[in-house]
Amino acid sequence: MSTLLTYVSIQDGRIKRSSLDLLSRCSEEAEKNGHRSAALLIDESASGYASELSTFGLSKIYIVEGPRFKNRLNGPLLKAFSTVLKQVKPAVLSLDSTEESKDVLGALSASTGAPVLPDLSQFELTENGVKGKRPVMASKILSLVEAVGKPVIFSVRSKSHVQAPARTPSRADVEKIDVSVTADDMRASLREIRKAKGSGMDLSEAETIVAAGRGVRDEKGLNLIYELAGVLQAGIGASRALTESGVFDSSLQIGQTGKVVSPQLYIAVGISGAIQHVAGMTNSRIIVAINSDPSAPIFDIADYGIVGDLYKVLPPFIEEIRSFKRNTFI
Amino acid sequence: MKIYVCIKQVPDIDAPIRIRDGRLLLDRDRMVMNAYDASALEAALVLTEETEGDVEAVLIGPGKAGETIRKALAMGADSGTHIVADTTGYDSAAYANILSAFFTGKTYNYIACGKQAQDTDSGLTGGMVARLLNIPYVSNAVRVEGGHDGITVTRQGDTGRELIDLPVPGLFTCSNDMNEPRIPGLKGIMQSKRKPVHVLSLDDLGIDKSSIKTHTRITGYEQIPGRKPGRTFEGEPGEIARDVAALLNEETGIS
Numbered sequence: 337m338s339t340l341l342t343y344v345s346i347q348d349g350r351i352k353r354s355s356l357d358l359l360s361r362c363s364e365e366a367e368k369n370g371h372r373s374a375a376l377l378i379d380e381s382a383s384g385y386a387s388e389l390s391t392f393g394l395s396k397i398y399i400v401e402g403p404r405f406k407n408r409l410n411g412p413l414l415k416a417f418s419t420v421l422k423q424v425k426p427a428v429l430s431l432d433s434t435e436e437s438k439d440v441l442g443a444l445s446a447s448t449g450a451p452v453l454p455d456l457s458q459f460e461l462t463e464n465g466v467k468g469k470r471p472v473m474a475s476k477i478l479s480l481v482e483a484v485g486k487p488v489i490f491s492v493r494s495k496s497h498v499q500a501p502a503r504t505p506s507r508a509d510v511e512k513i514d515v516s517v518t519a520d521d522m523r524a525s526l527r528e529i530r531k532a533k534g535s536g537m538d539l540s541e542a543e544t545i546v547a548a549g550r551g552v553r554d555e556k557g558l559n560l561i562y563e564l565a566g567v568l569q570a571g572i573g574a575s576r577a578l579t580e581s582g583v584f585d586s587s588l589q590i591g592q593t594g595k596v597v598s599p600q601l602y603i604a605v606g607i608s609g610a611i612q613h614v615a616g617m618t619n620s621r622i623i624v625a626i627n628s629d630p631s632a633p634i635f636d637i638a639d640y641g642i643v644g645d646l647y648k649v650l651p652p653f654i655e656e657i658r659s660f661k662r663n664t665f666i
Numbered sequence: 667m668k669i670y671v672c673i674k675q676v677p678d679i680d681a682p683i684r685i686r687d688g689r690l691l692l693d694r695d696r697m698v699m700n701a702y703d704a705s706a707l708e709a710a711l712v713l714t715e716e717t718e719g720d721v722e723a724v725l726i727g728p729g730k731a732g733e734t735i736r737k738a739l740a741m742g743a744d745s746g747t748h749i750v751a752d753t754t755g756y757d758s759a760a761y762a763n764i765l766s767a768f769f770t771g772k773t774y775n776y777i778a779c780g781k782q783a784q785d786t787d788s789g790l791t792g793g794m795v796a797r798l799l800n801i802p803y804v805s806n807a808v809r810v811e812g813g814h815d816g817i818t819v820t821r822q823g824d825t826g827r828e829l830i831d832l833p834v835p836g837l838f839t840c841s842n843d844m845n846e847p848r849i850p851g852l853k854g855i856m857q858s859k860r861k862p863v864h865v866l867s868l869d870d871l872g873i874d875k876s877s878i879k880t881h882t883r884i885t886g887y888e889q890i891p892g893r894k895p896g897r898t899f900e901g902e903p904g905e906i907a908r909d910v911a912a913l914l915n916e917e918t919g920i921s
């Protein structure tokens with residue numbers, strides 16, 4: 337029996353929901369294949385989060401903690417992951433695909449010799465490794481990939497619409513692993529963190545996203561975006577045109593450079609649909625596009641394409657959605 | 667200040683791609699410099715303009731990929747190294763092993779990479795090279811500033827930006843959100859013809875072709891299942907807005 341180890345990422349003081357989705361998928365795989373499922377938490381005070389993992393059918397929760405792990409610098413993180421891999425000897429280590437995991441995957445693979453498959457959209461265990469599918473060429477093509485080894489490291493794109501099935505709570509052993517972080521691991525040193533200002537909603541977890549592009553050209557347009565996001569309780573995203581100009585924070589950029597999202601509903605407002613943008617949202621369940629140019633490529637992938645001026649379309653659109661909401665509360 | 671920039675030649679992702687018998691059919695005439703590497707090069711050029719220095723572009727690829735080194739020279743790189751290899755089947759680990767063999771024993775301030783290759787979107791090579799050379803690194807840079815002895819790299823993280831001091835020697839990987847790569851002018855193109863390009867074989871690096879280890883294997887390609895055709899609404903804005911809102915309400919129960 338081998339161990340499938342899932343890294344559960346803690347961001348801004350809470351466990352990322354996409355990590356929990358991944359954890360439940362890995363627990364399922366473990367059950368199917370007669371393996372153990374275990375979780376790894378790395379944080380300044382990681383122990384405090386262990387109790388939140390009681391419903392995932394885990395055999396073990398590994399904890400790495402201490403002040404060195406507060407800011408997720410890649411040096412200490414790398415040391416933590418490689419120490420854990422050496423000690424736990426899992427068959428696989430899975431992570432959800434975030435900037436944090438992207439930061440360490442390559443180096444971790446090089447320092448442990450473990451093969452790594454990044455950004456899988458699907459995966460399954462094989463006899464002696466992992467195989468899966470990953471979007472390539474700006475998500476125009478799927479490549480079928482496999483890796484053999486022990487462990488195999490892989491990261492998985494979040495699917496915000498996968499809900500973890502609840503299990504009966506059970507107690508998993510909690511084991512602390514000591515990691516000695518040396519000066520060598522701290523050569524790159526943090527000077528400052530600048531938190532993004534903004535809605536604070538994690539786009540990879542949002543059920544609905546309203547995304548704004550260059551067509552949203554002024555305060556009035558922005559207010560319409562905020563209003564629409566408000567009635568839909570949606571996260572706000574943006575195309576590069578609006579993150580580059582500083583209208584929105586870069587952490588809200590969706591696409592090949594930015595985040596990859598797959599909400600239930602994606603509303604693209606004033607976005608042309610450049611391939612690098614589409615790469616980040618084409619797996620949304622329903623796509624609505626509002627654009628004044630009938631030949632905009634975004635209409636090729638939209639389920640509902642509204643050809644029109646967003647300044648004229650959004651007010652009645654928002655009003656209508658608001659009226660649906662109101663009716664359900666009567 | 668010496669900066670090496672790792673550049674990859676990739677297919678233009680805007681070009682149509684087809685799959686035949688599980689293989690990609692690419693238009694060999696539409697190969698370009700990886701856009702993230704162009705940003706890495708731009709960053710290196712700006713850093714060395716400020717401090718006087720030397721930028722060398724390094725590329726692993728078949729003979730034809732040499733044109734991408736020429737492009738780098740025309741943008742302003744001082745020299746290039748072309749490690750000629752048939753890269754069929756290579757993964758990031760293979761590239762990283764070759765690059766680290768090349769860098770071992772060299773003196774430099776920084777190595778700059780793209781944050782990912784646009785064809786594979788792997789984003790692994792930079793971290794691998796840094797680890798193999800045992801130098802510190804920062805990934806997903808959106809800004810670099812500083813000089814000879816150290817730079818501060820601003821990294822785009824999940825929920826904000828981190829400013830990280832990166833000592834020498836170090837490696838950083840670049841996002842295109844960092845800058846607009848310059849377009850080579852006529853003067854740059856003329857000058858590039860006189861700039862040196864060192865051509866190396868794997869043999870020259872002491873690498874036995876058969877020993878190149880790929881960690882992972884691509885067993886085939888599939889078309890992404892297309893989205894089902896949607897509906898387009900044109901007409902009076904109020905009317906179509908309400909129509910779509912109603913349809914959405916039915917389909918998703920947004921209310």
Ligand SMILES: Cc1cc2nc3c(=O)[nH]c(=O)nc-3n(C[C@H](O)[C@H](O)[C@H](O)COP(=O)(O)OP(=O)(O)OC[C@H]3O[C@@H](n4cnc5c(N)ncnc54)[C@H](O)[C@@H]3O)c2cc1C
Pocket residue numbers: 548549550551552574575576577578589590591592593594595605606607608609610611612613616626627628629632644645646647701702842
């Ligand atoms: C390496 C690389 C990576 C990239 N990564 C990303 C990425 O991650 N994310 C990203 O978004 N982009 C990315 N880009 C940039 C991308 O190529 C496009 O330039 C960008 O997405 C364009 O943003 P946009 O659609 O908002 O602007 P535009 O392309 O200018 O489109 C604006 C649209 O608004 C419409 N419009 C104008 N006025 C109105 C109105 N009143 N009502 C309705 N519609 C209106 C227009 O018809 C037009 O279609 C990347 C580019 C490169 C080279």
Ligand SMILES: Nc1ncnc2c1ncn2[C@@H]1O[C@H](COP(=O)(O)O)[C@@H](O)[C@H]1O
Pocket residue numbers: 671672673674675700702703724725726727758761778779780781782783784786787788789790791792
């Ligand atoms: N064949 C290559 N030659 C030179 N540099 C490369 C090559 N392949 C990858 N790189 C560098 O590694 C980065 C990340 O590549 P990847 O890990 O494939 O996403 C690229 O942006 C380049 O800077």
